[in-house]
Amino acid sequence: MARTIIPVTELRGPLAIPPARPLEGTALADPRGRTLRDLRISVTDRCNFRCVYCMPREVFGSDYEFLPHAALLTFEEIVRVATVFHGLGVGKIRLTGGEPLLRRDIEKLVAMLREALPAVDLTLTTNGSALKAKARALKAAGLDRVTVSLDSLDDATFRAMNDADFPVAKVLEGIDAAAQAGLGPIKVNMVVKRGVNDHQVVDMARHFRGSPHIVRYIEFMDVGSTNGWRMDDVVPSAEIVRQISSQFPLAPAQANYSGEVAERWRYLDGSGEIGVISSVTQAFCSSCTRARLSTDGHVYTCLFAQRGYDLKTPLRAGADDESLRDAVAAIWQRRGDRYSEIRTAATAGARKVEMSFIGG
Ligand code: SAM
Secondary structure (H helix, E strand, O other): OOOOOOOOHHHHHHHHOOOOOOOOOOEEOOOOOEEEEEEEEOOOOOOOOOOOOOOOOOOOOOOOOOOHHOOOOOHHHHHHHHHHHHOOOOOOEEEEOOOOHHOHHHHHHHHHHHHHHOEEEEEEEOOOOHHHHHHHHHHHOOOOEEEEEOOOHHHHHHHHHHOOOHHHHHHHHHHHHHHOOOOOOOEEEEEOOOOOOHHHHHHHHHHOOOOOOOOEEEEEOOOOOOOOOHHHHEOOHHHHHHHHHHHEHHHHHOOOOOOOOOOEEEEOOOOOEEEEEEOOOOOOHOOOOOOEEOOOEEEEOOOOOOEEOHHHHHHHHOHHHHHHHHHHHHHHHHOOOOOOOOOOOHHHHHOOHHHHHHHH
C-alpha cells in the first residue's frame, strides 16, 4: 500500500514570522547581502505526471491526499502577495507547481498578474502536456515565456521517467505551439539521472541546436524526501559539458545577469547555446535571490527548506498591505539559507518540503 505523506508545514507547524525591522535603503537584502529579486509561485500541488525523481508513484499514489481546494490561495490572494513581493524588489515571477496548467483558468491568473504588475517578467514552468491547448491563451493573457520540462527524446525512456505513459511527441507539439504563440525563447529543462537518461544528453543537444530553444541540463537534486536521492545518481554538469563538447564543441558564455542559475555554454559553430544547472556540484546559494510561495500560501526562502512561513493566515485574517509587506521583509532580512553549500549525505535524508508543493 502506498505511503501517504503530508506537507512538512503540517507536520511541524510553520515558522513564526519574525517582527519587522526598518528597511534600509531601497533593495531588501538578507544577512548575506542577497537581494530579493524573484518569486516562484506554486499554483497547485497536483500533477498529471509521476516523474520518478519528483513525485514517485509509490508515494504520490491514488490514496495521496492533495491539498483541498480551500487550502489553495485564490487568484486574488496570489495577486495580492505577488504585489507585496513586487513592492519589495521582485521583478521576475514564475508560475509553477505541481503542474501549473492543471490549475483551472490559469490564464485568468496570468491576466490578473499582468494587469496588477505590468512591468514584471512573467514566466511559467510546465511539463508541456497541456501547452498545445493553452499556449495562445497564455500569451494573450500576458505571459512572457515558458520553460518546458523534457527529460528524454527517447519515447520509452521519457514514458518511464514521467511514469504516466506520456509520449515525447506531445511535449514537442507543446513546445512548437508555445514558440508559434510567441512564448519564446523557450528553455527546455532536462533533469539528468545517472543510468536512467544520461545516454540522452547528446541526443537532446543535437535535436535542439540550431533552434531558438535552449536546453538546460539540471543535476538531479535531493529536493523533498521521497525521491530516494543518492550522490551516485547525480551526473555532474562538468561531465555533461564534456560529453556534448566532444561532439559539438562548446565555449563558456557570459551570464545574462548576475545571479543567473544556469551556467551558459555556446556552440562554437554559432548554432545556439545550452545551460547547465549545477545545484549539487557547484552550489550557487551565494547569489540566490529567489523566494517561493507554496500552493497553500507559505513563504519558503530555500528550495531545500524544512519549513515555511504562513502568510495565508494573516492574509485571510484581514492583514493590510503594510503588515504583509513587513512580514515578507522580516522573513527575508533573517534569511540564512545556504543548503547546497552544506549538503551532505545526512542532510540529504532530512525531511524537506516536496518540490511539487513548494514549486520547482
Ligand atoms: N510540472 C512542471 C514541470 O514539469 O516543469 C513544474 C513543476 S516541476 C517540479 C519544475 C522543475 O523541477 C522541472 O523541470 C523538474 O524536472 C524539476 N525537478 C523536479 N524534481 C527535481 C529533482 N529532484 N532534481 C532536479 N530537478 C527536479
